[in-house]
Amino acid sequence: EDQVTQSPEALRLQEGESSSLNCSYTVSGLRGLFWYRQDPGKGPEFLFTLYSAGEEKEKERLKATLTKKESFLHITAPKPEDSATYLCAVRYGNNRLAFGKGNQVVVIP
Amino acid sequence: DAGVTQSPTHLIKTRGQQVTLRCSPKSGHDTVSWYQQALGQGPQFIFQYYEEEERQRGNFPDRFSGHQFPNYSSELNVNALLLGDSALYLCASSLGVRTANEKLFFGSGTQLSVL
Numbered sequence: 346e347d348q349v350t351q352s353p354e355a356l357r358l359q360e361g362e363s364s365s366l367n368c369s370y371t372v373s374g375l376r377g378l379f380w381y382r383q384d385p386g387k388g389p390e391f392l393f394t395l396y397s398a399g400e401e402k403e404k405e406r407l408k409a410t411l412t413k414k415e416s417f418l419h420i421t422a423p424k425p426e427d428s429a430t431y432l433c434a435v436r437y438g439n440n441r442l443a444f445g446k447g448n449q450v451v452v453i454p
Numbered sequence: 455d456a457g458v459t460q461s462p463t464h465l466i467k468t469r470g471q472q473v474t475l476r477c478s479p480k481s482g483h484d485t486v487s488w489y490q491q492a493l494g495q496g497p498q499f500i501f502q503y504y505e506e507e508e509r510q511r512g513n514f515p516d517r518f519s520g521h522q523f524p525n526y527s528s529e530l531n532v533n534a535l536l537l538g539d540s541a542l543y544l545c546a547s548s549l550g551v552r553t554a555n556e557k558l559f560f561g562s563g564t565q566l567s568v569l
Contacts, residue, residue, distance in 0.1 A: 377556065386562070387563075388546070388562050389497070389558075390560070391557050391559070394556065432496055432497070434496075440510070441499075442499060443499075446494065446495050446496045447496055
């Protein structure tokens with residue numbers, strides 16, 4: 346059973362068209378939720394850490410939020426350079442880390 | 455400040471062969487984790503090294519083994535390669551094993567193709 350589920354798997358946006366990515370998790374004892382950005386052929390790059398429900402973090406056009414069972418990554422007025430795969434990961438239990446499969450985002454000029 | 459470096463960047467092997475991948479962590483980091491990322495999938499945790507010992511291990515067979523050296527660099531060895539081992543192998547570094555999964559710094563990976 347997947348511990349971290351991301352939706353939608355793929356998303357095509359027009360430049361400027363805001364949208365949200367979802368990450369739901371089933372682990373107990375959450376010790377942190379992380380968002381990473383991954384460009385093709387590269388390793389993931391850290392974006393945000395969220396620890397408790399209600400927490401929000403922002404960076405440029407990205408805003409991450411956390412509830413008790415899911416997180417959202419909001420992309421406001423995206424630009425083509427925001428095209429990437431966004432990975433969600435959860436830290437739980439004995440310091441375990443589990444990644445989702447990612448949200449592949451393409452922003453069309 | 456050098457980030458995480460991995461070598462080689464690409465590798466082609468045949469079934470049954472053995473492979474060694476190398477990783478140098480970000481300057482100042484002492485903990486190294488290895489991940490396998492198949493095409494279209496998220497990274498899957500293989501194992502983590504701290505103080506030259508394997509501290510945690512994911513659900514991978516013992517064909518996958520590793521080592522950490524006194525300078526914190528690390529190797530991943532895979533024996534008896536299978537076609538299913540074809541993937542991007544990522545190394546991630548962090549500081550301290552207790553916070554080792556807080557914020558990971560990843561290398562660009564080694565793309566392994568098994569024919």
